[in-house]
Amino acid sequence: MPWQRSADDADDTVTAVDAAGTEPTRKSGYTEGKGRPTPKRRDTEKKRGPVAPPPMTRAEARTRRKEMRETMSKEERREARDKQRDLRNEVRDRRLAGEEAYLLPKDQGPVRRYARNIVDSRRNFAGLFTPIALVFIVLVYGLPRYSALVSLALLVFVVMVVIDCVYVGRLVNKRAAQRYPESTDGGFKLGWYAASRTLQMRRLRVPKPQVERGEAV
Structure with missing residues (x-):
């Protein structure tokens, strides 16, 4: 009949549709190529946004x-x-040299600078602790017969050093309170800071002394 299509016409229609760009049937496991090489992992990581955080451990x-x-x-x-x-x-x-911006936190501030100047302006007996203690240790092993006397002398020396450190700590606290009455830096911490600097030999102190011995502070 005129309104019916023959089998040849149907085949021509399918061929025309395929030629027009209809995708042919693919297998289920087929994957189409991207048309470009797969980037390396390190190149991908370099293009990521934020930088890694700073290390938390040594x-x-x-x-x-x-x-x-x-x-x-x-x-x-x-x-x-x-x-x-x-x-x-x-x-x-x-x-x-004592530049404020380069000092450790424990050395920063006008009160700590003032405390260092007080210690450095004095002739501290406690500053001899390290060399004299080494001499006593050598005497203990070098003169075993007199080890008891050397030990007693060492004990007396240590007591004198402790007394000197306590005196310097109290002196620094008193004068710092007069010079900086509104400062909260004082008490045991400031006294210990002054005492620990007193125990150090003058040439080994950090920062270096900014005043001479006997200079008015």
Whole structure:
């Protein structure tokens, strides 16, 4: 009949549809290619947003430094070491000079500076503790016959050192309270800070003394 289509017409229609761009039937396990190579994992990680947080432990810091050494050339590592050494030397020199920005937290502040000046302006008996204690230790082993007398002398010396430290701590607290009445830095902490500096030999103190012995503070 005129309104019915023959089998040949149906085949021509299917062929025309396929030629027009209809996707052929694919197998269930088929995956179409992306048309570009798969990026490497390290390249993908470099493009990620935030940077990794700072290391929380020493082991993690060592691991990161090791990774940096592996990625840097020999010349770059040498240059980095030179810069770090120069920076450490500069910080040490400025800290010894007493520059406030480079001091440790325990040394910062006008009260702590004033306490250091008081200690450094005195001739402290406690400053002889380290060398004299070494002499006593040598005498104990070198003169076993007189070890009892040496031990007694050492005990007397230690008592005198403790008395000197207590006196310096109280002196510093008293004068700091007069000079800085509104400061909260005082009491045992300030006294201990002054006493610990008194025990150090003058040439080994950090920061270095800014006043001479006998100078008015």
